[in-house]
Amino acid sequence: MDTTNLCDVADSRRTRRTATPHPSGSDARKSGSTGDRDTGARQGRGIGIPGYRDTGIPVVHHPAYEFDIGPHVFPTRKYRLIRTRLLQEDTIHESDIVMPESASDEQVALVHTADYVRKIKEGDLSVPEQMILEVPFSPGLRDGMWLCTGGSILTARLALESGICAHLGGGFHHAFPDHGEGFCLINDVAIAIRTLLSEGVIERAAVVDCDVHHGNGTAAVFSDDPAVYTFSMHQERNYPAWKPPSDLDIGLDDGVGDEEYISILQRHAAEIASNHRPELVFYLAGADPYCHDQLGGLDLTIDGLKRRDRVVMETFQSADVPLAVTLAGGYAIRPDDTVEIHCNTIREAARLVHGE
Numbered sequence: 001m002d003t004t005n006l007c008d009v010a011d012s013r014r015t016r017r018t019a020t021p022h023p024s025g026s027d028a029r030k031s032g033s034t035g036d037r038d039t040g041a042r043q044g045r046g047i048g049i050p051g052y053r054d055t056g057i058p059v060v061h062h063p064a065y066e067f068d069i070g071p072h073v074f075p076t077r078k079y080r081l082i083r084t085r086l087l088q089e090d091t092i093h094e095s096d097i098v099m100p101e102s103a104s105d106e107q108v109a110l111v112h113t114a115d116y117v118r119k120i121k122e123g124d125l126s127v128p129e130q131m132i133l134e135v136p137f138s139p140g141l142r143d144g145m146w147l148c149t150g151g152s153i154l155t156a157r158l159a160l161e162s163g164i165c166a167h168l169g170g171g172f173h174h175a176f177p178d179h180g181e182g183f184c185l186i187n188d189v190a191i192a193i194r195t196l197l198s199e200g201v202i203e204r205a206a207v208v209d210c211d212v213h214h215g216n217g218t219a220a221v222f223s224d225d226p227a228v229y230t231f232s233m234h235q236e237r238n239y240p241a242w243k244p245p246s247d248l249d250i251g252l253d254d255g256v257g258d259e260e261y262i263s264i265l266q267r268h269a270a271e272i273a274s275n276h277r278p279e280l281v282f283y284l285a286g287a288d289p290y291c292h293d294q295l296g297g298l299d300l301t302i303d304g305l306k307r308r309d310r311v312v313m314e315t316f317q318s319a320d321v322p323l324a325v326t327l328a329g330g331y332a333i334r335p336d337d338t339v340e341i342h343c344n345t346i347r348e349a350a351r352l353v354h355g356e
């Protein structure tokens with residue numbers, strides 16, 4: 001293991017902000033660059049992790065992602081079940097799995113306010129803060145989220161190195177700089193992007209959020225950051241009530257199904273790849289646009305969601321853009337459906353890697 005910090009139309013509503021200079025004028029303009037990113041993305045150069053077998057898709061996971069939050073619609077056990085299924089069917093192998101270290105407080109502070117980080121570390125969240133979080137706060141939750149954020153940072157690094165990497169976790173897009181909500185304590189994807197920007201590893205990134213819920217926290221974090229393009233395709237009449245504008249928001253009508261969804265996504269994914277030329281894309285492959293999801297109101301089938309994944313992956317692969325995949329939400333009436341939808345995401349990634 002490397003000792004470095006490895007680690008979610010009819011009335012389509014589009015909103016675009018006016019790009020303004022990054023407040024610090026620094027992150028987006030660091031002189032450092034991946035340099036040979038273009039060659040790394042398609043040719044799958046070796047990953048510098050001892051024991052890693054460079055024949056499949058790198059997968060990031062840690063058993064501690066499964067923590068006890070009591071009876072809850074959010075099934076933290078899904079991460080373990082996905083890993084087990086993928087191993088049993090030979091889609092991935094133990095040697096493909098890399099375990100992350102926790103994110104540092106400094107990395108978390110690249111997105112979250114000092115006061116919010118202090119409250120979390122000291123277990124000092126108020127009752128109202130815990131209520132909007134909608135999951136019971138505990139040291140286990142905190143540690144799990146710090147670890148998961150380390151996982152998304154690692155996923156981004158490995159994506160840059162191998163072209164694509166899948167995180168069996170992550171996608172906590174409802175966390176704002178100064179508070180958490182909707183099951184999301186801290187915003188792992190935003191922290192990972194800010195980490196790589198601050199290191200000068202990348203200069204531009206994009207977030208393609210296909211969870212059924214709008215990526216409110218992520219949109220807020222990057223609202224004035226021209227280095228990061230945010231795209232959210234979600235059910236308009238669903239949580240969150242207040243949707244701060246992403247660079248592009250596609251708010252879908254209730255009940256949108258496979259064909260309409262795929263058609264809209266194809267168009268916008270291609271535009272993001274060609275018009276914005278991100279050096280890294282974070283894909284939030286939420287399982288909750290599924291027709292039988294308890295918290296969603298779209299009508300996608302399991303096969304449609306698999307096609308969705310394929311559209312995103314093929315679009316950015318053909319554009320030579322590294323893709324960091326996170327799972328985000330998933331609350332199907334039958335938990336096994338959530339696991340299957342997430343497994344399909346990894347299967348599509350593996351298919352892509354193997355050129356099938």
Ligand SMILES: [Zn+2]
Nearest residue numbers: 008211213329
């Ligand atoms: Zn969701």
